[in-house]
Amino acid sequence: MAVQISSMVDSRTRAEIEADVIADYRAASPRSAALHEAARRVMPGGDTRTVAFHAPYPLSIAEGCGCRIQDADGRTYIDLLNNYTSLIHGHGHPAIVAAVTAHLPHGTAFPAPNEAQTRLAEILVDRVASVDMVRFCNSGTEAVMNALRAARAFTGRDVIVKMEGGYHGTYDDVEVSVHPDPLDPLSGPDHAPRGVLGTRGVPANTVENVLVTPVNDVETVERLMRERGDDVAAIIIEPVMGAAGMLPADHAFLEALRGLTLEHGALLIFDEVMSFRLEPGGVQEHYRVRPDLTTFAKIIGGGFPVGGFGGRAAVMEQFDPLRPAPLWQSGTFNGNLITMAAGVAAMDAYTPGEVARINGLGEQLRAGLRELLADAGVRGTVTGYGSFASVHLGVDKVRSYRDAARSDKGLARLMHLSLLLEGVFAAPRLMMCTSTAMDEAVIDEALGGFRRALAGTLPAMTG
Numbered sequence: 001m002a003v004q005i006s007s008m009v010d011s012r013t014r015a016e017i018e019a020d021v022i023a024d025y026r027a028a029s030p031r032s033a034a035l036h037e038a039a040r041r042v043m044p045g046g047d048t049r050t051v052a053f054h055a056p057y058p059l060s061i062a063e064g065c066g067c068r069i070q071d072a073d074g075r076t077y078i079d080l081l082n083n084y085t086s087l088i089h090g091h092g093h094p095a096i097v098a099a100v101t102a103h104l105p106h107g108t109a110f111p112a113p114n115e116a117q118t119r120l121a122e123i124l125v126d127r128v129a130s131v132d133m134v135r136f137c138n139s140g141t142e143a144v145m146n147a148l149r150a151a152r153a154f155t156g157r158d159v160i161v162k163m164e165g166g167y168h169g170t171y172d173d174v175e176v177s178v179h180p181d182p183l184d185p186l187s188g189p190d191h192a193p194r195g196v197l198g199t200r201g202v203p204a205n206t207v208e209n210v211l212v213t214p215v216n217d218v219e220t221v222e223r224l225m226r227e228r229g230d231d232v233a234a235i236i237i238e239p240v241m242g243a244a245g246m247l248p249a250d251h252a253f254l255e256a257l258r259g260l261t262l263e264h265g266a267l268l269i270f271d272e273v274m275s276f277r278l279e280p281g282g283v284q285e286h287y288r289v290r291p292d293l294t295t296f297a298k299i300i301g302g303g304f305p306v307g308g309f310g311g312r313a314a315v316m317e318q319f320d321p322l323r324p325a326p327l328w329q330s331g332t333f334n335g336n337l338i339t340m341a342a343g344v345a346a347m348d349a350y351t352p353g354e355v356a357r358i359n360g361l362g363e364q365l366r367a368g369l370r371e372l373l374a375d376a377g378v379r380g381t382v383t384g385y386g387s388f389a390s391v392h393l394g395v396d397k398v399r400s401y402r403d404a405a406r407s408d409k410g411l412a413r414l415m416h417l418s419l420l421l422e423g424v425f426a427a428p429r430l431m432m433c434t435s436t437a438m439d440e441a442v443i444d445e446a447l448g449g450f451r452r453a454l455a456g457t458l459p460a461m462t463g
């Protein structure tokens, strides 16, 4: 799969290549540009989702079908992002469409329980060994917020420990050290990171109750728990960190977290908002470490807004309104019929066989990406697990958030735009995932796009 380098020597500088790619992107997407300008007049940045923004402007997507999406200019892309991992079946899966359209004419949301909600709850309880009971909400952010509230109420403590670089949504308490600059002295040294507010507007004293520790560093978290363990309500971690760069935690690290939380009377929360897709019972099934609480979102709503959290009955029963001083958890659209019906259809179609199949496609993708980088002589590494893949350019090894943060973000942005020009839709940070709408030929096609994008930018990538 050697990268084809034309006989004409490409002598452009990195800045010239970047300018050429941006010019090509603008030329290919005039309608997206016009729609972006119109959107900017009524929405800051032209959208309601900061993560989806990238320069010079994001594409406006008009429709999706299976593993492909089409932009407003009529160009088609292989969707290797699947709405940030949430569309496990790609777009328009017949069973989900059938479930939703069957319900739509008869009402969408009622201030009362519905049968589909119980069915989806049963599916999660059946699949995830550590989950006795669940509740639903409308986003992963809310799921995390409720799980932390449950842990604080259960333990009577306020302090939360999270991983540096861990993304758990936009709730204030988890907007700490999400993407801190490792070079900023305020972030602290590698093995003793300090909590840094993730965005302006989060109360400054949030960092008093939210402590951070590096993933896969047992010594540091042991020290932290020795010092503060008896104040800690919960440690929260994504077993495979998504936004930090698709980084699987070491088994020994998760076991250490389990041991430390038990020792100090704290709860262990696995945020499986992204990683639930990686094994039939969530990626905790692979690690064989049993958390007290698990958060869900993304795939469990079949493409509709959703969140869920569940775990040990003793912790979850705090939400039972028949109990004295129950925990309050509500939301106008929680457990709405359409999301629940779509979620049931999506989960029913996500059989263990399909999980294994798209994990295999993920392996094909990661192996192909590694081969392409090596053949082209481009410094970089590929991380991931199962159906996840992420490319980090300009670094050789990524095991922690700080390793990933030291990658060349400018090259990632250049590769991202080049991939779009080659018909491959990935995240601007080069995060990708497979879906059940794909097969091996689609992965080969995507790798072909990556090969062309590399060839077209080679002096920048190797310079």
Ligand SMILES: Cc1ncc(COP(=O)(O)O)c(C=O)c1O
Pocket (backbone or CB within 6 Å): 084, 138, 139, 140, 141, 142, 144, 167, 168, 169, 170, 238, 242, 243, 271, 272, 273, 274, 297, 298, 306, 307
């Ligand atoms: C691990 C993790 N937790 C929580 C969230 C927040 O979920 P949502 O965007 O549905 O609020 C995300 C979103 O990407 C996530 O990846």
